[in-house]
Amino acid sequence: MTADLALIWPELILTIGGLVTLMLGTFLGDRQVGLYQLAALLTLAAAAVAVVALFGVNASVFSNTLAVDNFGGFAKLVIYGASAVSILIAPRFFAGGMRAEYPVLILFAALGMGIMASSRDLMTLYVGLELNSLAAYVLASFMRSDDRSSEAGLKYFVLGALASGMLLYGISLLYGFSGTTDFAGIAAAMGGKLNPGLIFGIVFVLAGLAFKVSAVPFHMWTPDVYEGAPTPVTAFFASAPKVAAMALMTRVAIDAMGPAIGAWQQIIIFLALASIILGAVGAIGQKNIKRLLAYSSINNVGFMLIGLAAGTQAGVQAVLTYLLVYVVTTVGAFLVLLQLRDADGNYVESIPALAGLSQRRPGLAAAMAVFMLSLAGIPPLFGFWPKLLVFQAAVNANLVPLAVAGIVASVIGAFYYIAIIKTMYFDDKSEVEIDGSRNIVEGSIITVSALWLSIVGYLFIPMLTVASAAAASVLF
């Protein structure tokens, strides 16, 4: 047991860091937000260092309930990075309303997500998921004075509870018919003859997880929650939890249900195509850019699921690469949104208000154009690369029709991404004056991510290939 503790340093650091920050907040009050922010960032950095230090370890701890491996490590690094950015960007957004709980909640959510990515037992899976979700419900309604925020929190909570119920039902079926909650044990049970109980278990578990990654048809909450939640929180929702849930789904599918690929592959294929198409079509009519980005996340999850549907190591590698690139792009896009304030200091969220942005703030518009084209997967932007990997995995797994359908549907998605560029570049200036104030931290994050997503990213492919291969290989 003590030996096991040495292998979960990242989780320990996050727990202790989170509790210390919480205590500081309780005793020092809301005025020291800078201090809590710093404490939380340091905690995340330390946890990331611990993850890197554990690189190459491949162990199962606490009676096989938690895996310490490169797969979890890769996901955790992305999660911690996205969490750090959401902490960095918060104070400017909340202005006076920033409270000590914000960094604490993000830390606990990150802890929960780390556990999700590493769980190899249905019980730890559920614990991690709920730890993350409970923090997320509070974060969604963090702006107490804003009706939309409260509504978002409530909606997220009610639908999240429903999804948890489905997940738990699925878990109970799997446990009932396999006699164990351990992934390896479930896989062994699935290796034999599949009985209806196990199949129902697979369906319900996947449905519950599909809710978390907001795959169609379990996506309904996404646009409302993204629109209502405060923008830094939305940036967080769109990035880190997606990574955790996708990693979890991948691990469950490959590790626990691997032998039953015939049973779940068609479910994933359906989720993938439905998400791509609905995510693309649903986005077309949107007037609010946060809602649009919500549909964009649904759309992108669909592409990731294509990689998962392949069920091969190349597919998992593609999913991981996709997650990283997607997180950088999405966080960048939300950061651009955070720069858009009108003369009164209100945040601009409507798409028509972006008209002519390229003439008011050329740099910002260019960065947004990079993010949009990258999300659309148009080369030479780096968003093309993970899409290529995903389709390559699908083609090599003999899923050519899926790849063809997915790539054709990606053209529908391209429509609304280039429509944003049209608004920013082709349309005449809107009435809304965009405030010109700049923030060095946010500006540099935007610049770095936009540069990385332009052609520079291609130079990182060898590195990414090695990292994702190291992560994906532990599942096979």
Add this chain to the structure above:
Amino acid sequence: MSGLPFLSLLLAIPAVAAIACLYVGERNAKFVALGASLLNLVLSLVMWSQFEIGGAQWQFQELHKGLFGPFDYALGIDGLALLLIVLSTFLMPLCILASWESITKRVGLYMAMFLAMEVVMIGVFAAQDLLLFYIFFEAGLIPMYFIIGIWGGANRKYAAFKFFLYTLLGSVLMLIAMIAMIAEAGTTDIPTLMSYNFPVEMQTWLWLAFFASLAVKMPMWPVHTWLPDAHVQAPTAGSMILAGVLLKMGGYGFVRFMMPMFPDASAQLMWIVFALSMVAVVYTSLVALVQSDMKKLIAYSSVAHMAIVTAGLFAFNQQGIEGAMIVMLSHGVVSAALFFCVGVIYDRLHTREIDRYGGLAVNMPAYALFFMLFTMASIGLPGTSGFVGEFLSIAGIYEASSWVAFVCTTGIILGAAYMLYLYRRIVFGELTKDDVKAMPDLNPREWAIMVPLAAVALWMGVYPESFLAPMRGDVTTVVARLAPAKPASDAHVSAGKPKAAADHGEGHEAPAGEAHHAGGSQ
């Protein structure tokens, strides 16, 4: 061959200049762009002079293995690519000059987009890695989307969307085919893939996927509808580069990928290409005849010319393919020149309606002269570039199928009809309208654009050997690759009297025979 990495430099110069254009201010941006594109032109001409005709098939090769992980930074050109690169670098400074005064807003961004376009075009023709090629091929959509969308005409947004989505939809299927090819052959190296024998039934699918992409890019009837919209809305220089080089990417894709990589499928599905080409030649020529918008008319004539290219390529013989390549080069120069001719009078009167003009020969004689030259080159008058290309390709087509040749030739007659009709309505007739009377003749800047275009059009017409020589060996290679799959012809062409000089022996005899042939056609 010197050790200079010509191709990388050709890519780097406009790329650096494009970034510079965004920061140096509007006035300087023009000079930066012009300087960079002229430097690139000089560099590409030096490269041409160092290109060894009859030397290695692939020259100026650069390879950085593993730079991008699973695919390589591999560049290299053969004669076909060389000529298309020179065409791109030749047209680019002219495009920038053509926009010198007509573009007044956001000049820095405009110049940056054009230079980005140049990078993309050179990259497409120079890439020797399948994925690198695709990246360049698709990347071309972005600058063109901006060029049409920001600086275009009244309906520019619609045209920009249509251009982007139409061509994207075609391209993505090609990507899936490429992935399948990489999986099958285990390499992304284009020269290796060109000699790889894919299973015949797989070839059919791959061919169709490539065809979906390249036919849109080309464009072939019935997927040409984006082209008139894009041309009409694009600014003059945008149309010049679109007709001049972007359409050639389609033709290049045919001769570089579809024919050598899928020879069996090409033979088997040849009828599709012939059928669509025949419809296109006749139909789009007739459509061009009734246009009242100058740019639309030339856009439709582009579709008709490109149909001769596709038919010529699929003739599977030396003349056909060489002719098709010359048509592409000639059309690159001539259609760019024609769009510029439209631009010249559009800048003065701000309308593309043919009826608004008339009698320009009186007050714009120099303009009328150049316009006449390019009209004749478009029709294919002997002595101009159009003749060489059309004669060779139709001779090649006849060898493959006399019926296709017959239909394609009617296109040339119709071409003469719509071009001369256009010319008559604009340049001849009474000079009655007051605003037309007030139009001044060409200014020095316009002279500077017209003269090089005219010189090249005549050079290609009088001494095409300069352009045929670099590509001859590569065309022979393609023909040899296609020979086993080549279907029988209905024309039963037999060699003339001096049996020894017959060019039926496709392989090694052909170069010498061709030189004779091309020279003899003058």
